[in-house]
Amino acid sequence: MNAFIAFIMGPMVWIAFLIFILGLIFKLVVIIKDVNARESYVYSYLSVKYSLRSIFAWLIPFFPQSTRQSPVFYAISYIFHLLLFIVPVFLMSHIVLVNEAFQLSWFALDDTLADILTVIVVLALVFFAVRRQTVPEVKYLTSFNDYVLLIIVALPFITGFLAYHQFFFYRQMVIAHVISGELVLILIPFSKFSHMVMAPLTRAYMGSEFGNVRHAKDW
Amino acid sequence: MTRTLVFMGFILFLFTAVVAFSNTEPGTDELERLDTSAFEKPQRPGAVFGHDDHNEMAGIEDCDVCHHVYDGKNRVEGESSEDSPCSECHSLKANPENLISLSVAYHKRCRNCHFETNKGPVLCGECHIK
Amino acid sequence: MPKETTTEDVPIVKQKNTDEAVEAGLARLTPERIKTTINQVLENETGPKFKAYVETCMHCGLCAEACLYFLSNDRDPSYSPAGKVKQTIWEMLEKKGDVSTDFLRRAVHIAHTECNVCKRCSMYCPFGIDIAYLMLMVRRICHKLEITPLYIQDTVNSHSATMNQMWVKEDEWIDTLQWQEEDAREEFENLRIPLDKVGADIMYSVIAPEPKFQAGLIYQAATIMHAAGIDWTMPSSPGWDNSNMAMFTGDNEISGRIARAFYETAARLKVKRIVMGECGHAFRSIYDVGNRWVGWAMPPFEVVHAIEFYHQLLTSGRITIADKYKKTVTLHDPCNVSRGRGLHDMAREVTNMVCDSFIEMTPNREHNYCCGAGGGVINCGPPYKGERMINNRVKAEQLKATGAEVLIAPCHNCHSGLEDIVHHYDLNMEVKFLGDIIFETMEKKIFNPGD
Incomplete structure (x- = not known):
C-alpha cells in the first residue's frame, strides 16, 4: 500500500503536472497554427493594449455592467475562482510536501482558515448546481456534463476536508484526494476547464475588436 | 435533475454533521506523542509515537539509526545523540549550517523509512492523529 | 419510424411564421444536401475562433440579460443568446449536420428574426464570446441551403443585379438627384448636387431607400452641404448605394461585390473621404465588414458617419x-x-x-x-x-x-x-x-x- 501511495504522491504528481502544462501548451500551439493557417486576419486586429484593457476591466469586481446586473452570481464566482487557486497553493500540508521535495516554502494559511475556505468552495459549487436547477435561462443551457464538471472540481475539496478531519477511512480518503486532484489537473487542457486559458483569449480578441475597430468599451 | 439536487443537499448535510461532531472525538489524549514544544505554533498535534513499541516491532536496536550525529556533511559512524533533543541541530528553519529544518527532519526520518520498508504510516493524519 | 424529430431536448414548441421562400426552400432540401452543406460550412468556413467560442462557453446564461428578445418575452430562455446558439449551432455540431427540415425552419427563424446581431450580448458574456458571429454563421448555412426569408433575399437579388438594394435603375437615380437639386434651388439659388466630380473632398453616399421613397433626405443633405460650403459629389453610376443586405444573409460573395463596387466608385472619383447618411448597417458594411471581404483590414478610405460629420460642421462653425x-x-x-x-x-x-x-x-x-x-x-x-x-x-x-x-x-x-x-x-x-x-x-x- 505504501508503494502505491509513494507512486500517486510521487511520479503521478509529475505526470499530472506535465499533462496539465504540456496539454495547455499543446492546445495553444494548435490554436496558433490553426489561426496562422485559416484566420491570420486575427493578427490585423489583435492588440496587446486593448486585449489587456479588456481583460483587466473584466477582472475588476463589479466594474463591468454585466457583473452589476447579476451581483450575487458574480460575487460567488469571483470568490470561488480565487479560492480555487488560493486554497491548494497556500495550504500548509501542500507546502510541507513541496518543502520536503524541493526545499522551497512560502506563506501558508492557518489550517482552520483553510478549512473554512474549503467549505466555502464546496458551498459555491453547491450554489452553482442549484443555480443550474433553478434559473430558467441557465437550466435551459445545462447538460449532464455541466454537473459532472462541478462534481469533478468538488471532489478534491470534499475529500481533502474529510481527510483533514480524519473522520473515517482516513487512508482511502487521502488517496481519493490525491487522485481526484491529479484528475482535475489532467482534465484541464481537455475539457471545459480549459476556459482557464481560452477565456482570456476570447476576451482579448473581443477587446481588440472593440478597442481597435469599434472604438467602444466592451464591459 | 432532482436527483442532483438531492445529492447536493446530502453533501451539504454531511458537511454540517461532520463539522458539528468534529470536536467530540474521544480517546486520543492517552496516546504517547512526540514532544512539540520546540515548535512555535504547531498546527497539528504531535505525532503519535511509542518509542519502545515501535523499535520492538521494527526490530531496531541501534540508537543511531535515528539519533545520528553529523559532522558538517558526513555522518559520524558509531556516535549517537539520544541525550540531546533533535532541535539542538535541526533549527526551526533551514539555514546554511543546517539544511534540514526540524519538521522536515522528523517527516523524512519517519516517512522515508516507512516507504522503504513498505510498512508503517506515511500520510499526515496517520501520525498526527486528532 | 425514421428519426424525424431532431429535438428530444429542444422541443419545437413554437410553430412560428415563416414565408413562402423559406417553405419552398425547405421543400427542395434532401437530408444529404442538408448534411453536406452544414458540414461544408462548419468545416471549411469556420476556424479556431468559432471553435474557441463553442468550446469555451460555460453555459452560465449571463448573456440572457443582454438580449432584447429574452427580456421582451418574459425571460423565455429560448430567446436568450446562448439559448439561440443551443437551438442552432450546438445541435448542428452534435448531430454532425444531420438535422431535419423542422429544425431548419426553427433555425432560420431564430437566426433571421430573433437576433439583430447587435453584439450587446458580447458585452455581457464574461468571456466576450461573439454570439452574433455564430448567428451569422447560421444565416450563412441558411443561405447555402437557399432558405433565406423572402423579403431580405429580394433585396440581395436587387444588390446582385443593380448594385443597390431597391431595384433603383440608373436613370431613376440620376433623375432623383436632379429633381432634388431643382427643388432645393428654390430655397438656395445656386445649390448643386455635383455628380461624378473627380477630386472632390467628399463623396456623399446614401442607402437605396432614400432615392426610392425618402428623397427629401437627399434634399436635406444637399442643403446642409451647401450651407457649409463643402466640396462634395455623388456618383452617378452603380456603387452609390452603401447598404449591404447580403452581409446579413450570409451571402458573402455578393456582400464582397457590393463593397468592392462601392470602394471602386470612391476611388474612381478620387475623393478624400466618404461621408455617409444616417444609416447604421451601411456604416458597418463599409467601415467594418465589406472591407474585410475585399481584403482590407480597415476601409481603404476614411469613412465618416453623419453623426461625426455634423459634429465637425457644428464645432467648426461651418453651419450655425x-x-x-x-x-x-x-x-x-x-x-x-x-x-x-x-x-x-x-x-x-x-x-x-x-x-x-x-x-x-x-x-x-x-x-x-x-x-x-x-x-x-x-x-x-x-x-x-x-x-x-x-x-x-x-x-x-x-x-x-x-x-x-x-x-x-x-x-x-x-x-x-x-x-x-x-x-x-x-x-x-x-x-x-x-x-x-x-x-x-x-x-x-x-x-x-x-x-
Missing part, C-alpha cells in the same frame, strides 16, 4: 444653428455607430448643440437596447412584423420612460423599426433623424463660392 429645437428629445444609440464605432458621445454633443432639452434614455451608449429592427430583421418583411412588435416590448417601455416628444434615431433601420414600435405601442413620439433637426434649425445660408 439659428434657433435651437424646442421640443424635448431623446436619443437612441444605434448599435453600429455606438457599440460599432463609439460615436455615442459625439451624438450627444450634436444633439445638445441643436436641441434645447435632451432627455437621456436608460440604458444608453454602448449599452442601449437594440431597436429590434436592425441586422436584417426588419428586412425580413411583413410576415414577421407582428412578432417583431412583441419582441420589442422592452424597447417600447424604455422609450416611454423618457417621456420625450421626439426620438432621434441616427440610423435608417433603427428609424423604421422605432416608428413601428411608436405606432404599435401608441407612444406618441415623433421619430427623427439628426439631419431633420439640423435642417430645421440651421441658418439657411446661401453659399457663394469664394466666401
Whole structure:
C-alpha cells in the first residue's frame, strides 16, 4: 500500500503536472497554427493594449455592467475562482510536501482558515448546481456534463476536508484526494476547464475588436 | 435533475454533521506523542509515537539509526545523540549550517523509512492523529 | 419510424411564421444536401475562433440579460443568446449536420428574426464570446441551403443585379438627384448636387431607400452641404448605394461585390473621404465588414458617419444653428455607430448643440437596447412584423420612460423599426433623424463660392 501511495504522491504528481502544462501548451500551439493557417486576419486586429484593457476591466469586481446586473452570481464566482487557486497553493500540508521535495516554502494559511475556505468552495459549487436547477435561462443551457464538471472540481475539496478531519477511512480518503486532484489537473487542457486559458483569449480578441475597430468599451 | 439536487443537499448535510461532531472525538489524549514544544505554533498535534513499541516491532536496536550525529556533511559512524533533543541541530528553519529544518527532519526520518520498508504510516493524519 | 424529430431536448414548441421562400426552400432540401452543406460550412468556413467560442462557453446564461428578445418575452430562455446558439449551432455540431427540415425552419427563424446581431450580448458574456458571429454563421448555412426569408433575399437579388438594394435603375437615380437639386434651388439659388466630380473632398453616399421613397433626405443633405460650403459629389453610376443586405444573409460573395463596387466608385472619383447618411448597417458594411471581404483590414478610405460629420460642421462653425429645437428629445444609440464605432458621445454633443432639452434614455451608449429592427430583421418583411412588435416590448417601455416628444434615431433601420414600435405601442413620439433637426434649425445660408 505504501508503494502505491509513494507512486500517486510521487511520479503521478509529475505526470499530472506535465499533462496539465504540456496539454495547455499543446492546445495553444494548435490554436496558433490553426489561426496562422485559416484566420491570420486575427493578427490585423489583435492588440496587446486593448486585449489587456479588456481583460483587466473584466477582472475588476463589479466594474463591468454585466457583473452589476447579476451581483450575487458574480460575487460567488469571483470568490470561488480565487479560492480555487488560493486554497491548494497556500495550504500548509501542500507546502510541507513541496518543502520536503524541493526545499522551497512560502506563506501558508492557518489550517482552520483553510478549512473554512474549503467549505466555502464546496458551498459555491453547491450554489452553482442549484443555480443550474433553478434559473430558467441557465437550466435551459445545462447538460449532464455541466454537473459532472462541478462534481469533478468538488471532489478534491470534499475529500481533502474529510481527510483533514480524519473522520473515517482516513487512508482511502487521502488517496481519493490525491487522485481526484491529479484528475482535475489532467482534465484541464481537455475539457471545459480549459476556459482557464481560452477565456482570456476570447476576451482579448473581443477587446481588440472593440478597442481597435469599434472604438467602444466592451464591459 | 432532482436527483442532483438531492445529492447536493446530502453533501451539504454531511458537511454540517461532520463539522458539528468534529470536536467530540474521544480517546486520543492517552496516546504517547512526540514532544512539540520546540515548535512555535504547531498546527497539528504531535505525532503519535511509542518509542519502545515501535523499535520492538521494527526490530531496531541501534540508537543511531535515528539519533545520528553529523559532522558538517558526513555522518559520524558509531556516535549517537539520544541525550540531546533533535532541535539542538535541526533549527526551526533551514539555514546554511543546517539544511534540514526540524519538521522536515522528523517527516523524512519517519516517512522515508516507512516507504522503504513498505510498512508503517506515511500520510499526515496517520501520525498526527486528532 | 425514421428519426424525424431532431429535438428530444429542444422541443419545437413554437410553430412560428415563416414565408413562402423559406417553405419552398425547405421543400427542395434532401437530408444529404442538408448534411453536406452544414458540414461544408462548419468545416471549411469556420476556424479556431468559432471553435474557441463553442468550446469555451460555460453555459452560465449571463448573456440572457443582454438580449432584447429574452427580456421582451418574459425571460423565455429560448430567446436568450446562448439559448439561440443551443437551438442552432450546438445541435448542428452534435448531430454532425444531420438535422431535419423542422429544425431548419426553427433555425432560420431564430437566426433571421430573433437576433439583430447587435453584439450587446458580447458585452455581457464574461468571456466576450461573439454570439452574433455564430448567428451569422447560421444565416450563412441558411443561405447555402437557399432558405433565406423572402423579403431580405429580394433585396440581395436587387444588390446582385443593380448594385443597390431597391431595384433603383440608373436613370431613376440620376433623375432623383436632379429633381432634388431643382427643388432645393428654390430655397438656395445656386445649390448643386455635383455628380461624378473627380477630386472632390467628399463623396456623399446614401442607402437605396432614400432615392426610392425618402428623397427629401437627399434634399436635406444637399442643403446642409451647401450651407457649409463643402466640396462634395455623388456618383452617378452603380456603387452609390452603401447598404449591404447580403452581409446579413450570409451571402458573402455578393456582400464582397457590393463593397468592392462601392470602394471602386470612391476611388474612381478620387475623393478624400466618404461621408455617409444616417444609416447604421451601411456604416458597418463599409467601415467594418465589406472591407474585410475585399481584403482590407480597415476601409481603404476614411469613412465618416453623419453623426461625426455634423459634429465637425457644428464645432467648426461651418453651419450655425439659428434657433435651437424646442421640443424635448431623446436619443437612441444605434448599435453600429455606438457599440460599432463609439460615436455615442459625439451624438450627444450634436444633439445638445441643436436641441434645447435632451432627455437621456436608460440604458444608453454602448449599452442601449437594440431597436429590434436592425441586422436584417426588419428586412425580413411583413410576415414577421407582428412578432417583431412583441419582441420589442422592452424597447417600447424604455422609450416611454423618457417621456420625450421626439426620438432621434441616427440610423435608417433603427428609424423604421422605432416608428413601428411608436405606432404599435401608441407612444406618441415623433421619430427623427439628426439631419431633420439640423435642417430645421440651421441658418439657411446661401453659399457663394469664394466666401
